[in-house]
Amino acid sequence: MRQVLILIFAMTFAAVAHADPLADLATAQKAVIEAWTKVPFSQQNVIFVAEPSTGYGVYKKRDSNVFKPGEPIFSYAEPIGYGWKQLPDSLYELHLVADLDIIDASGEVVWSKKGFLDSDLQSHKQNLEFKLDMTLNVDGAPAGKYKLHYTLYDMTSGKTSSFDQDFEIASAG
Template sequence: MPKFRFALATPAGGWGDVDTTTYDVVVSPLPSGISFINDMLNGSKNAMRRALGLILAASLATAAHADPLADLAAAQKATVEAWSKVAFSQQNVTFVTEPSEGYGVYKPRGSNVFKPGEPIITYGEPIGYGWKQLPDGLYEMHLMADLDIVDTSGEVLWGKQGYMDTHLRSHKQNMEFKFDMTLTLDGLSAGKYKLHYTLHDMTSGKTSSFDEDFELASGS
C-alpha cells in the first residue's frame, strides 16, 4: 500500500515558532482525501492568522464607533415612543402609612382596615399620560381625579369631582409621576366599602378608573 509523509506543526511558545514532526503513514489509495488533510494541516497556521486578524479588525471597528451617550439617547427616544402607545392607566396602587416621599418611595400599609377618623392614604403611579409642551422648553403633566365612596350594594354614599388636582412642570418628559390621595371619614358606620377613583389626563383627555376595597372598624 502507498505511503504518505506529512509534517505536523504544533505551537512552541507562540505562533511564530513551531516544532515540526514528520510522520510516515500507510494509507489506502485515497489521494483526494489525503490531499485535503495535507492542505488543511499546512494551511492551518495561515488560516488561524487570518481569522485572528478579522476578529481584531472587527473589535477595533466596534470600539471606534461605540458611543454610549448616543446609545442612551436613542434608547430614551425609543422609550418615549413606546410610552405614547401605552394606554392611560395606573400601577402600584396601594394604601400607605403616610404620604410618599417621592416616586416609588412609599410605605405599604399592609391592611385595608381603618379606625374611625384614621386617614386613608392611597398611593399610585399613573402611566401612559401625555405631556403638554409649554414655552421655554417645558413639559406639563396634569392629572385630576374624581372620588366616589360606594357601599356593598353599589350605592354611592358620597362623591366629589376634582377630588385631586396635581400637575408637574419639567424640562423632561417625565415618566416618574406619582399621586397621593388622603381621605378622612367621620360619621360613616362600621362596615365594608369601596373607593372608586376616576383619573383624568388633562393633556390627552383620556380617563382611567380603579377601585380600592376597605373596611371601617367599629369605634373602641
C-alpha cells in the first residue's frame, strides 16, 4: 500500500512539475471564446464621459448628464457578445454600426442619423475588449430633457441591440 501511495505521489508531483501554464492559458482562452458566443449581443458600462476614452476601460466618467448649451456630449460603451469574421492571413474582423435617434421629453424623435457610428477592428485575435466612443454636438438645441437612443448592429452576426442615455441641455446663462 505504501508503494502505491508513493507511486501516486510521484505521478502527481511529476504532473504538477511539468504543467504548462501557457497551454493552460490557451485552453482557458478557448473556453472563454466559446462562452462569449453564447452571450447575447448587448453592451455594458454605458456612461457619459468627460472626454473621449484613450482605450478600453480608460476613461474619465462624467459626474452629470446635464450639459451646457453647445457643450459636446461624449458617450462610452463596451459592446459584448459580438461576432468575428475570419479573414485571410489569420485575421479576425469585428464590425459594428450604430444608428442614433434623439428623442425629446414628449417622445418625439427630433433628430436621427443612420450610420452615426461605424467602427471595425481587424486583429490576429478574437478581441473581447472593444469600446465605442460616440461624440455628439447638439448646438442650437433648446434647453430640455432628451434621450439618446442608439441601435447597434453587429455586421458579422446580423444581431441587433439598443441602449438609451437620458440627458438634459441646461438653460443658457
